[in-house]
Amino acid sequence: MHAEKTALPEVLILEPRVFGDARGFFMESFNQRAFEEATGCKREFVQDNHSRSRQGVLRGIHYQLEQPQGKLVRVTHGVVWDVAVDLRRSSRRFGQWVGVELSAENNRQLWVPEGFGHGFVVLSETADFLYKTTDYYHPESERSIRFDDPDLSIAWPDAGVELALSDKDLAGGTLADAEMFD
Template sequence: MKVTATELPEVLVIEPKVFGDERGFFMESFNLKAFEEATGCRRTFVQDNHSRSRRGVLRGLHYQLEQPQGKLVRVTKGRVFDVAVDLRRSSPRFGQWVGVELSDENHRQMWVPEGFGHGFIVLSEQADFLYKATDYYHPASERAVRFDDPEINVQWPDVGELSLSDKDCAAPLLAQAEVFK
C-alpha cells in the first residue's frame, strides 16, 4: 500500500494495491499488520459503518469529545469529497482542513485520527461510504462544527443544491464549539 501524508500530517491518504484485469479487480481493503507498518498507527477498530447518500448530501463536520473516534474511510460506490479538520486547540494547525476525493475508481482511503472533525459531500449520483472506527458511537459526546464556517473555510465542490440534516444545519461555528484541548 502507498501512504501519503496530507497538509495535515496526521491525516493520511492510503492507496491499497489493486490487481485488475478484464474480469474486474481484487484488493485487500484492510490488513491490520500492513496498516500499522505503513502508517505507524497502532489502533484497534471496534465498529464498521456504512452510509448511502445521494448527490449533494453533505454530512459533517462531526466528532466525539468523549470516546473520540479515529476513522479509516473509503467509498465503495460513487465519489465523495472527504474532509478532515484539526479540532485540537493545542495544535499549531487548529482549524485547518484538508480534502481528498475518494471514489470506487481510485480506491483511496483516508485516515482521520482522533481529534479531527470529519465530513464529506457526495459528488456522484449516489455514493456508498464505509468507515472503520476506533471507538464506539457515543451519542452524548457527539458534536459538530458548521460545514460552512468562514473561519475554517472548507472549499466544498459545487454540486448544486445541498442536502443537510437539521443537526448539521444547527451546528455551531468553530468559535463557539466545544473542541479538543
C-alpha cells in the same frame, strides 16, 4: 499499502494495492499489519459503518468529545469529497483542513485520527461510504461544526445540485464557539 501525507501530517491518504485484469479486480481493503506499517499507528478498530447518500448530501463536520473516534474511510460506489479538520486546540494546525476526493474508481482511503472533525459531500448520483472507527458511537458526546463556518473557510466543491444537510448539521456550532479537544 502506500501512505501519502496531506497538509495535516496526521491525516493520511492510503492506497491499497489493486490487482486487476479483464475479469475485474481484487484488493485487500484492510489489513491490520499493513495499516500499522503504512501509518505508523497502532489502532484497534471496533465498529464498521456504511452510509448511502444521494448527490449533494453533505454530512459533517462531526466529532465526539468523549470516546473520540479515529476513522478509516473509503467509498465503494460513487464519488465524495472528504474533509478532515484539526480540532485540537494545542495543535499548531488547529482549524486547518484538508480535502480529498475518494471514489470507487481511485480506491483511496483517508485516515482521520482522533482529535479531528470529519465530513463529506457526495458528488456522484449516489455514493456508498464505509468507515472503520476506533471507538464506538457515543451520541451524547457527538458535536457538529457548520460546514460553512467562515473561520474554517472550507472550499467545498460544487456538487451540481442543491446541498442537503440534516437538521443536526444545520444546527452545528462554529469553530469559535464549539467544545474542542485540548
